Amino acid sequence: xxxxxxxxxxxxxxxxxxxxxxxxxxxxxxxxxxxxxxxxxxxxxxxxxxxxxxxxxxxxxxxxxxxxxxxxxxxxxxxxxxxxxxxxxxxxxxxxxxxxxxxxxxxxxxxxxxxxxxxxxxxxxxxxxxxxxxxxxxxxxxxxxxxxxxxxxxxxxxxxxxxxxxxxxxxxxxxxxxxxxxxxxxxxxxxxxxxxxxxxxxxxxxxxxxxxxxxxxxxxxxxxxxxxxxxxxxxxxxxxxxxxxxxxxxxxxxxxxxxxxxxxxxxxxxxxxxxxxxxxxxxxxxxxxxxxxxxxxxxxxxxxxxxxxxxxxxxxxxxxxxxxxxxxxxxxxxxxxxxxxxxxxxxxxxxxxx
Numbered sequence: 001x002x003x004x005x006x007x008x009x010x011x012x013x014x015x016x017x018x019x020x021x022x023x024x025x026x027x028x029x030x031x032x033x034x035x036x037x038x039x040x041x042x043x044x045x046x047x048x049x050x051x052x053x054x055x056x057x058x059x060x061x062x063x064x065x066x067x068x069x070x071x072x073x074x075x076x077x078x079x080x081x082x083x084x085x086x087x088x089x090x091x092x093x094x095x096x097x098x099x100x101x102x103x104x105x106x107x108x109x110x111x112x113x114x115x116x117x118x119x120x121x122x123x124x125x126x127x128x129x130x131x132x133x134x135x136x137x138x139x140x141x142x143x144x145x146x147x148x149x150x151x152x153x154x155x156x157x158x159x160x161x162x163x164x165x166x167x168x169x170x171x172x173x174x175x176x177x178x179x180x181x182x183x184x185x186x187x188x189x190x191x192x193x194x195x196x197x198x199x200x201x202x203x204x205x206x207x208x209x210x211x212x213x214x215x216x217x218x219x220x221x222x223x224x225x226x227x228x229x230x231x232x233x234x235x236x237x238x239x240x241x242x243x244x245x246x247x248x249x250x251x252x253x254x255x256x257x258x259x260x261x262x263x264x265x266x267x268x269x270x271x272x273x274x275x276x277x278x279x280x281x282x283x284x285x286x287x288x289x290x291x292x293x294x295x296x297x298x299x300x301x302x303x304x305x306x307x308x309x310x311x312x313x314x315x316x317x318x319x320x321x322x323x324x325x326x327x328x329x330x331x332x333x334x335x336x337x338x339x340x341x342x343x344x345x346x347x348x349x350x351x352x353x354x
Contacts, residue, residue: 001308005293008303011056013041015133015300019053020068026169027076027152029159035073039066041302042278045138046080046146048169056304060276061328062255063138064302069126076152077101077123079196081144083253084122084136085115085235087324089282089300091132094125097204099149099193104201111211111282111322113234113257114204115249120197121149133300135280137326139254147196153187209234209248216261220244221334228266228315232259234324241334256332258325262286262315270312270338275327277305282324285317310338 020037024047027033040047040054043063067075077099086095088108095114096105099121107127108114116122126132145167156163160173166182178184214232217223220243223231233247236256249257262284270289279286280302287296288303289312296316297303305311315321 001306001310003290003293003306003309005295008288008290008293008295011058011304011306012295012297013055013302015298018066018068019055021047021049021052023169023171024049024052025076025078025146026148026156026161026163028169029161030076030152030155032072032074033076035070036075037068039068041065042304043138043141046143046167048146048163048167050168058276058304059141060278060304061141062326063141063143064278064280064326065136065138067124067134067136068131070131071126071129074125075123076155077121077149078152079119079121079147080116080138081118081147082139083115083118084138085113085253085257086124087135087137087280087282088112089133089135089280091126091128091130093132093134094127095122096124097122097199099188099196100151103198104204106201106204106208108208109211113209113249115207115235115253117197117199117207119195120199135302135324137255137257147188150188150190150193153185207249214247214259215245216259217243217245222260222268225271225335225337226266226268228263229268230261232261233257234259236332237330239331239334242332252330254330255326255328256330260323260325262313262321262323264315264319266315266321268313270310271335272308272310272338273305273327273335274307274333275329276307278326279303279305279313280324280326282322284315284319284321284323286321286323287314287316288312289314 024038041064042056045063045065162170163185164182170176216230216232220231234257235249238246
């Protein structure tokens with residue numbers, strides 16, 4: 001499989017180049033929520049603004065998004081129709097659940113992961129002094145619509161925003177009107193709340209993986225082929241083909257989620273995958289090599305590598321490296337390691353030159 005650097009760059013979303021939407025959702029003008037930036041990194045996600053920029057439009061079977069917020073900025077209570085997973089990239093974040101946010105709260109820090117089940121109201125607030133970022137995964141190519149808590153509709157109406165049944169956000173202050181064939185969404189009622197799950201602190205704790213809690217292994221198929229790389233499973237069932245043990249978050253999500261730790265000057269040799277592979281750089285610098293080409297990625301960058309492409313990964317920043325990997329499916333195939341000596345020599349020469 002041949003791919004030019006230009007084609008691969010179109011699959012790279014660099015943190016510095018993220019294009020935010022500040023009016024993605026119905027709470028965009030509500031005081032306390034009006035400073036948040038939402039990102040559609042891969043796929044359209046659940047944004048209610050049709051003008052939201054989508055960085056990579058290729059269907060993956062899941063969506064990748066992000067949220068960047070200053071201290072005190074709140075994402076209002078809402079529920080999703082598919083799984084929603086957050087990785088804290090930077091800062092501290094208070095996650096609250098229940099339609100009014102009073103069922104429970106947990107504060108998470110860099111490297112912590114939370115998977116919030118469907119039909120559970122959730123919201124989150126940046127509680128750091130500095131602007132902070134969350135990396136997010138939503139299940140399915142079409143994750144459906146957001147269901148907002150009753151109070152969100154009331155606050156939005158006061159600021160001129162109306163949500164339609166078709167999932168469009170209408171700005172009445174700007175003179176927008178509901179499109180023909182659509183109509184305003186009926187706000188969530190008190191009676192509707194009985195259809196949503198309530199969770200205790202102990203129940204939600206089972207859906208949280210703190211940084212370092214997922215056991216790193218040097219005995220997985222990937223780690224055995226690699227040099228100085230360990231792998232931890234965060235979401236996924238046991239996989240004998242990959243030599244991966246069951247993760248704490250083992251219920252089917254439609255995707256799996258791994259953490260890879262590279263030592264200084266460590267690498268994963270040439271191989272291909274049966275699924276498109278999304279890699280997010282938590283810390284450090286990694287270089288992706290394919291054929292006679294390569295791209296360097298830094299902290300906060302995201303890349304999706306097409307299935308079937310022979311690739312290798314190197315830690316090239318002179319120090320340790322942490323990346324998180326998302327691949328589609330609940331039972332991924334093991335990597336196909338390349339035995340072609342010409343490819344190995346070609347990539348090894350590039351590796352050494354880097």
